[in-house]
Amino acid sequence: MVVAIASVAATPYRETSARNDKIDGVWRMMCLDYQGEKWVTSDSPFPRWHIQGANVRIENGPGVEERMTVKWQTARKPAALDVIDSGTTTIRAIYQINGDQLIICAGTESRPTDFTPRADKNEWRVVLVRE
DSSP states (O other): OOOOSSOOOOOOOSSSSSOOOTOEEEEEEEEEEEEEEEOOOOTTSSOOOEEEETEEEEETTTTEEEEEEEEEETSSEEEEEEEEEEEEEEEEEEEEEEEEEEEEESSSSSSSSSSOGGGGTTEEEEEEEOO
16 A cells, blocks of 8 residues: 655755745645545554655654655645655645645656546545644
């Protein structure tokens, strides 16, 4: 089962913008849609995403975590993010915030155009809620 956007050892990305209070914080994954399957994780305290600016740390369980660097593109419509690994974009995504809910739709081949993941494009959607 896929439980995070990616498992990458990313080099810090230097973004010019400061913290984003709409995004920064701790988020818990509620569900994941991938390859036509939907996994509900609302009954578990994990995975938890700790977002602070360009730095994202994902707790997948006690002592199990992943770190990634992202570039938030809030001016795009829909808003977008890129996962950066050693200066190269490895995953392209779009996102939206609805109150205390963060929805991300991502792909490795291309950036999704809407929030319905397509299996033929290797896209997935994750729904997180702010803690």
